[in-house]
Amino acid sequence: MRLAPKEIQTFRDDFTYTNSAEAIRRFPFPFPEDEYRYSVNIEPHEPKDGEGSVYENLLDIDEHYLSEMHERSLVLKEMPHRCLAMDHMELASWDMIERCMTSMAEDYPEYFSLTKEGEHWTWENKLLGIKDDFIFADSDSLPMPPLEYIGRQVQGDFALLDQRDGDLFMDAGIITCPADWSLAFDAGMSFSQWHGPVPMAHKEGIFDRALKYLTAIPVGKPVRRLNWTLTVNARMDTAPENYHEWGHERTSVTPENVGEKVYLRVELQVIDRMPRSNALMFSIRTYLMSLEDIVTNPQWAQRLHRVMKTLPPALIDYKGLSRYHSTVVDYLAHFDQTN
Numbered sequence: 001m002r003l004a005p006k007e008i009q010t011f012r013d014d015f016t017y018t019n020s021a022e023a024i025r026r027f028p029f030p031f032p033e034d035e036y037r038y039s040v041n042i043e044p045h046e047p048k049d050g051e052g053s054v055y056e057n058l059l060d061i062d063e064h065y066l067s068e069m070h071e072r073s074l075v076l077k078e079m080p081h082r083c084l085a086m087d088h089m090e091l092a093s094w095d096m097i098e099r100c101m102t103s104m105a106e107d108y109p110e111y112f113s114l115t116k117e118g119e120h121w122t123w124e125n126k127l128l129g130i131k132d133d134f135i136f137a138d139s140d141s142l143p144m145p146p147l148e149y150i151g152r153q154v155q156g157d158f159a160l161l162d163q164r165d166g167d168l169f170m171d172a173g174i175i176t177c178p179a180d181w182s183l184a185f186d187a188g189m190s191f192s193q194w195h196g197p198v199p200m201a202h203k204e205g206i207f208d209r210a211l212k213y214l215t216a217i218p219v220g221k222p223v224r225r226l227n228w229t230l231t232v233n234a235r236m237d238t239a240p241e242n243y244h245e246w247g248h249e250r251t252s253v254t255p256e257n258v259g260e261k262v263y264l265r266v267e268l269q270v271i272d273r274m275p276r277s278n279a280l281m282f283s284i285r286t287y288l289m290s291l292e293d294i295v296t297n298p299q300w301a302q303r304l305h306r307v308m309k310t311l312p313p314a315l316i317d318y319k320g321l322s323r324y325h326s327t328v329v330d331y332l333a334h335f336d337q338t339n
């Protein structure tokens with residue numbers, strides 16, 4: 001069943017965000033084993049888990065579409081630099097327009113349509129009430145820069161990576177819901193530089209292997225991986241720029257509120273080669289699920305308990321969980337009787 005977008009819910013202030021039963025069912029639970037360690041967990045981005053799964057399409061549009069697009073517009077209004085494209089990334093931005101518009105119109109024809117007459121394109125987004133005619137690759141023909149134009153209409157953050165000298169450089173992106181990292185800070189950095197703060201993985205050779213894999217991705221063969229962390233409250237925008245808004249919330253978790261306050265935050269990351277610019281499009285599609293909703297699935301509850309209990313201290317620290325990790329483990333222990 002296809003999930004129709006709901007009315008706008010909030011990821012800040014009164015936090016009205018909720019998941020429907022179907023959204024819980026299709027949640028990309030990220031743990032294949034009882035212990036979690038970093039690995040080169042990359043696989044082809046091909047459909048799996050049947051109709052309605054988050055892996056069905058290149059870009060997953062779900063019930064949170066309107067809410068996430070609204071949240072993005074709030075962030076960009078306060079901090080326009082959360083969308084940034086260096087001059088040499090203009091062609092990559094147009095590649096992204098083509099890739100997103102084409103796949104969204106094909107996969108969700110009830111919401112989006114694209115018509116092309118040569119370079120004259122017409123894009124309609126029925127969910128946001130947008131209909132624009134423009135000339136492909138002519139940035140003056142759009143109401144705003146191309147990356148911002150498409151980024152405001154697709155769920156998930158996006159980085160565009162320039163590939164040169166066998167390395168990747170974060171030279172463009174629209175990042176309004178990061179898990180504690182900053183596009184403005186990382187802009188222009190190479191693959192190993194922007195991964196600098198990540199513990200353990202560098203010396204295990206994970207980033208060297210991942211970079212080799214990524215730089216060899218051909219056009220039309222996207223790959224994906226899952227990443228995860230925990231977040232307090234259903235807050236999408238946990239950027240360092242905004243730390244004063246959310247950092248203190250880590251001290252607000254108690255045994256009484258942990259189930260509703262702590263969210264498992266999963267990123268479905270898709271990496272796709274762009275045909276004209278040779279850039280990589282990196283999409284980070286974030287799914288938030290409260291622990292209360294997670295434990296409605298007994299297998300997830302048991303596994304999450306075991307993963308949390310055995311998480312290496314360096315990861316607890318890096319992911320910012322130190323203040324409430326033990327409260328989470330105690331809560332989940334109730335759902336893992338055999339342990």
Ligand code: HEM
Nearest residue numbers: 038039040041159181194195197198201206210228229282
């Ligand atoms: C973390 C970006 C691909 C593994 C991060 C961070 C960023 C990032 C910005 C946060 C670093 C910080 O703390 O400031 C990207 C981009 C990629 C990419 C743009 C696309 C080319 C990969 C791949 C792997 C990977 C292919 C596979 C091994 C990780 C890991 C972390 C991380 C393990 C730590 C996450 C955590 O524990 O929460 N990445 N990444 N990344 N990345 Fe990547």
